[in-house]
Amino acid sequence: MKLPIYAYGHPILKRVATPVQANDQKFKAFLDDMWETMYNASGVGLAAPQVGSSHRVFIVDTVQIMKEEENQKGIKEVFINPEMIEETGNEYGYEEGCLSIPDIRADVSRQSRIKLTYLDENFEEQTAEFDGVNARVIQHEYDHLEGVLFVEKINPLKRNILRRKLDKIRKGKVNVDYPMQFV
Numbered sequence: 083m084k085l086p087i088y089a090y091g092h093p094i095l096k097r098v099a100t101p102v103q104a105n106d107q108k109f110k111a112f113l114d115d116m117w118e119t120m121y122n123a124s125g126v127g128l129a130a131p132q133v134g135s136s137h138r139v140f141i142v143d144t145v146q147i148m149k150e151e152e153n154q155k156g157i158k159e160v161f162i163n164p165e166m167i168e169e170t171g172n173e174y175g176y177e178e179g180c181l182s183i184p185d186i187r188a189d190v191s192r193q194s195r196i197k198l199t200y201l202d203e204n205f206e207e208q209t210a211e212f213d214g215v216n217a218r219v220i221q222h223e224y225d226h227l228e229g230v231l232f233v234e235k236i237n238p239l240k241r242n243i244l245r246r247k248l249d250k251i252r253k254g255k256v257n258v259d260y261p262m263q264f265v
């Protein structure tokens with residue numbers, strides 16, 4: 083089932099999410115809904131708060147965007163109750179977007195390598211390192227669980243320029259081809 087994606091301005095996006103407790107049928111069905119919702123909106127990542135559930139889980143599929151010439155492998159994974167252990171490497175700017183903030187893209191500076199622990203979709207504990215686009219998407223989604231949006235991390239001047247566009251999204255004045263939930 084496709085879920086509506088909560089738009090910029092909705093308070094759930096500013097909340098710190100709480101840990102997932104139960105690995106039950108209801109949660110499995112929720113994950114299926116998340117995948118369907120993300121693909122329907124042509125996303126590469128989606129965090130539970132973006133579909134109105136303030137829990138610590140996000141999904142990532144970068145396989146869709148990795149081209150063969152890049153010597154990187156995409157990942158398709160579920161991250162449950164992730165904990166960022168370290169972020170290392172040089173900071174670099176990379177253009178990000180967000181399904182909750184349609185039609186806005188901006189450079190965000192983040193470190194290049196991360197290490198985190200999480201439960202995978204079978205609720206097995208994993209510790210893994212990621213870099214490149216994989217790290218970038220995970221960092222963006224992880225921020226959602228902390229109530230942080232990428233537009234809060236961009237250069238203040240650029241953010242000012244985007245303010246009118248952001249206000250329009252907040253008010254629901256935006257054309258998107260996927261279902262959205264506004265305040």
Ligand code: ZN
Nearest residue numbers: 179180181182
């Ligand atoms: Zn996002």
